[in-house]
Amino acid sequence: METFVELLKTHNLKVTQQRLEILRYVESHLTHPTADEIFQSLTKKYPSLSKTTIYNTLETLTNAGIIQRLTICPTEHRYDFNHDMHHHFICKQCGKIFDIHFTCPNVETIEKDILKDGHRIEEVHGYFRGKCKDCLNKEGVKNG
Amino acid sequence: METFVELLKTHNLKVTQQRLEILRYVESHLTHPTADEIFQSLTKKYPSLSKTTIYNTLETLTNAGIIQRLTICPTEHRYDFNHDMHHHFICKQCGKIFDIHFTCPNVETIEKDILKDGHRIEEVHGYFRGKCKDCLNKEGVKNG
C-alpha cells in the first residue's frame, strides 16, 4: 500500500485523492510552497480541485503533525513536509527559503529556562533573514 | 531634548507628533503590540490619527532599525521596541508573546555555516510555540 495511504490511516484521516495529491506535492517540493503554489500546480491535472480543499487539507495535515506550517513570511503561510526541528534562511529579496541543516544544541537549555517560567513548549522555530547566494551573485554582476 | 526626538533626527527622519506618540507607545508597551492595538490606544487621545500613519510609521521605524517587526504570528505583524537579538515564546491559546531572555551561543556557529553556503545574514529570529503559564493554570483549575 502506498506510504501516504498508510500515513493518513495511521492518523485516522480519510484517504482521498485530494489529500494524496497534496501530500505528494509537499513531499516532492522542498521549496516550502504556499497554498496557492500547490493549487496552481495541482489545478492543471485536477481542474475540479478547490482552493478551499487545499487550505482545509493543509490545516488537517498540520494539526495531525504530518507537515509543518512555517509562519515566517510576512504575507503568507508556507508548508514543510519535514516536520523535524530545523532552521531556515529566508532571502529578503527573492523570498526563497533554504533549510539550515543545523540542530541547535541549546534548545534543551532554552527549554529548561522556559519551563522554569511555567510555559509548555510544543514547537521550536528558528530562522534567519538576509540576502541569498543567488541574489548576491546577481547583484555582484550588476554592480561590477 | 527628548530622547525620541534625537533618535528620529539621528536617522534623518522628520520629527512629528505621530511618530513620537507611536514610538512612546511601542517603547512603553512590552507586549509586542499589533498596528491595530497601537491605533486603538492612540486614537482615543488623537482622534485625527490615521491607521495608515500607523502602518507607514511602523514600516519607517522598522526600516530604520529603530524597532523590530516580528513575523511569527499567523495573521498579523507584531512590533518590538527591543531590536536586540532575543527569542520569544508565543502562547497558542491566548496569543501572548513573552521575551525569552537567552542569548543563543550557537548563533555564530550557525552563521558561519550559512555564510559557507554563500548567504548573507541580516536578522536572527528564534521563537517557541506552546501553552503559556497562565493558560495552563486556568486549564488546571477547570480540569481539577
Place this chain on the structure above:
DNA sequence: TTTTAAGTTGTAACCATTACAATTTAACAA
C-alpha cells in the same frame, strides 16, 4: 516668511484566508 519635499489622512482596493451551505464520497455495516 517662503518654499517644498516629506508626512498625514481617508477612502478604496488588494489578497490570503476563512465561513458557509450544497454536493459528493470514503468507510462501515448489513
Place this chain on the structure above:
DNA sequence: TTGTTAAATTGTAATGGTTACAACTTAAAA
C-alpha cells in the same frame, strides 16, 4: 453489493490585515 452516514470537497461570499493612492498638511531648510 448496497445502503447509510459522517466527513470531505466544492464554489461562493465574507473577513480582516495591509497597501495604493490622491488630496491635504506640515517640518524644516533657505
